Structure formats: C-alpha cells, structure tokens
Amino acid sequence: MQGEPDQPLTAEADVRTRTQSDSGTPAPLEKVRRRRPGAGRRRDPRIDEQILVAARRVYMEAGWEGFKFDTIAKAASVSRDALYRRYESLEDLLWAVLLSGANLSLQMDTSDARTVLHDFGMELYDYFTKGGGALALRVHLEAWRFPELYRNYRDRLLDPQMKDYQKTITALLEREGVDVATVNVQALVEAINGAVMFHALLNQATPHDIGRTAASREFVKIQIDQALVVTGLVAVPERR
Incomplete structure (x- = not known):
C-alpha cells in the first residue's frame, strides 16, 4: 500500500491511486481502467510539460506519499485520463520527473x-x-x-x-x-x-x-x- 515503507514500489502495480480514509485507516484500493500510454489522440507537448511541472511541484512539496494522480491532475489543470495516456504508473511519472531535473x-x-x-x-x-x-x-x-x-x-x-x-x-x-x-x-x-x-x-x-x-x-x-x-x-x- 502506498505510504507503507515495507511494500516495494513497482511499475507492475494494479492500481492507479491509493487513498486513506479520514480516520487514517487504509481505504479500498481504487481500481481504474488501464490504458496503454500514448494510445488515442495525438499528445500535446504543452500538456506534457504542464504535467511534469505540476508533478515536480507536488513531489517537492508532498513527497512520495502525496504523489497521486488526482493531486497532480488538479495541479496541472488536466484530466486524469491525460495522465493515463502518458504514464503507466505513478512510478513512471516520478521517474520522468527525476530525469527531467537531472x-x-x-x-x-x-x-x-x-x-x-x-x-x-x-x-x-x-x-x-x-x-x-x-x-x-x-x-x-x-x-x-x-x-x-x-x-x-x-x-x-x-x-x-x-x-x-x-x-x-x-x-x-x-x-x-x-x-x-x-x-x-x-x-x-x-x-x-x-x-x-x-x-x-x-x-x-x-x-x-x-x-x-x-x-x-x-x-x-x-x-x-x-x-x-x-x-x-x-x-x-x-x-x-
């Protein structure tokens, strides 16, 4: 579960986002439809950069525990679907962010x-x-x-x-x-x-x-x- 240090973070995870209830107890994993990155309409390079800038800011401010598709989509002013078309997992998105700053x-x-x-x-x-x-x-x-x-x-x-x-x-x-x-x-x-x-x-x-x-x-x-x-x-x- 995201946020628990004893679980490996792998690109093969079957979920897009993971949430916690207000009480702090783990909430059910949120299942979403998977989509092959790059599928569908032609990608807008301006949105690519928009997403990376927003994801960079979210990670710098909230770390891995706060690095969620919902949060990043809102910060980038794009739909979650725009993220799914580009990144197979949160790990892939974070890796793109790290490479962009390295x-x-x-x-x-x-x-x-x-x-x-x-x-x-x-x-x-x-x-x-x-x-x-x-x-x-x-x-x-x-x-x-x-x-x-x-x-x-x-x-x-x-x-x-x-x-x-x-x-x-x-x-x-x-x-x-x-x-x-x-x-x-x-x-x-x-x-x-x-x-x-x-x-x-x-x-x-x-x-x-x-x-x-x-x-x-x-x-x-x-x-x-x-x-x-x-x-x-x-x-x-x-x-x-």
Missing part, C-alpha cells in the same frame, strides 16, 4: 581542467539553489520510508552519473599531466559535489539576496580550488 553534466572541452570544474560547480550550484536539487534531496530524505524507490533512483541514475563524473575528471587530470594514481578521484568528486551542495543549501536564491548570491557563486570557485589542491593542479594557498 540534466547535470560534466563534459570535457578545450578548456583547462580547472575551468571545466569551475563551470560544473556553477551548474551544480544553480541546480541546488533554483529548485532542481530539491527533487534529489526528497528521494534521499525519504529513503528510510521508501527504500525501493531510493534504490531504483540510486542504481539507475545516481551511481551511473557519479561514475561518469569520475571518468571525465580522470581524463581531465591526465590531460593536465597529473599522476591520477596519487589521487582518489571518487573522493575528489564527492568533495566537489558535497562542498558545493552544502554551500548552495546555505545560500538559497531569494529576491532580496541578489548580492549574496553573486558572492556565493564566486565562493564556489574557491571551494573547487581547495578540492583540487590534493591533485597538485592548484597550489596550496599561502597563509596570511
């Missing part, structure tokens, strides 16, 4: 490694200060209640993403002539991600904090430089 990438280009990582740090900072990171944080915060959902997110998205980061950073350092055998690249990746995420959470973007936000973005470069000290790519700053 477009962070670390790409090698002709810039030096330090510049590439500074740019990545800015992208990561924006991700966590402008709402996208709240999606990932919600999955982590609810991992103890919905472990299957968390494992699916970690195995399908987070772990492959971190491995790609490590592979790219290794190639960047080798291109700069750094002996990567002396560097724990995983620790470097986690140091960069962890430091930027923590700093971003302390400096959420708000309308009256424009000056503070600009200073915080510059501080991200200092954080990355500190992490790169261990690689020898950045010199240890002199004490003053």
Whole structure:
C-alpha cells in the first residue's frame, strides 16, 4: 500500500491511486481502467510539460506519499485520463520527473581542467539553489520510508552519473599531466559535489539576496580550488 515503507514500489502495480480514509485507516484500493500510454489522440507537448511541472511541484512539496494522480491532475489543470495516456504508473511519472531535473553534466572541452570544474560547480550550484536539487534531496530524505524507490533512483541514475563524473575528471587530470594514481578521484568528486551542495543549501536564491548570491557563486570557485589542491593542479594557498 502506498505510504507503507515495507511494500516495494513497482511499475507492475494494479492500481492507479491509493487513498486513506479520514480516520487514517487504509481505504479500498481504487481500481481504474488501464490504458496503454500514448494510445488515442495525438499528445500535446504543452500538456506534457504542464504535467511534469505540476508533478515536480507536488513531489517537492508532498513527497512520495502525496504523489497521486488526482493531486497532480488538479495541479496541472488536466484530466486524469491525460495522465493515463502518458504514464503507466505513478512510478513512471516520478521517474520522468527525476530525469527531467537531472540534466547535470560534466563534459570535457578545450578548456583547462580547472575551468571545466569551475563551470560544473556553477551548474551544480544553480541546480541546488533554483529548485532542481530539491527533487534529489526528497528521494534521499525519504529513503528510510521508501527504500525501493531510493534504490531504483540510486542504481539507475545516481551511481551511473557519479561514475561518469569520475571518468571525465580522470581524463581531465591526465590531460593536465597529473599522476591520477596519487589521487582518489571518487573522493575528489564527492568533495566537489558535497562542498558545493552544502554551500548552495546555505545560500538559497531569494529576491532580496541578489548580492549574496553573486558572492556565493564566486565562493564556489574557491571551494573547487581547495578540492583540487590534493591533485597538485592548484597550489596550496599561502597563509596570511
């Protein structure tokens, strides 16, 4: 039953929504007709985005327990049928939401490694200060209640993403002539991600904090430089 942590969350569920009575006791599972996603009339891409925006907001505010087709349809100002034509299950919809907010990438280009990582740090900072990171944080915060959902997110998205980061950073350092055998690249990746995420959470973007936000973005470069000290790519700053 949705909301009970000991039940796996699978795409093969036979129900669309699950509800609870006002007394808190489980109500009967609500059966609805299943429909093959994509069947019927041509889909409107504007509605696709409308649904994702609404579903993202519902999940950020209410978590998995409040992530229901009825709630999302109302927030998106569409019919439940519009959701059923697009998504086979709530899990499929949530996965689409998570993927839509997980477009962070670390790409090698002709810039030096330090510049590439500074740019990545800015992208990561924006991700966590402008709402996208709240999606990932919600999955982590609810991992103890919905472990299957968390494992699916970690195995399908987070772990492959971190491995790609490590592979790219290794190639960047080798291109700069750094002996990567002396560097724990995983620790470097986690140091960069962890430091930027923590700093971003302390400096959420708000309308009256424009000056503070600009200073915080510059501080991200200092954080990355500190992490790169261990690689020898950045010199240890002199004490003053």
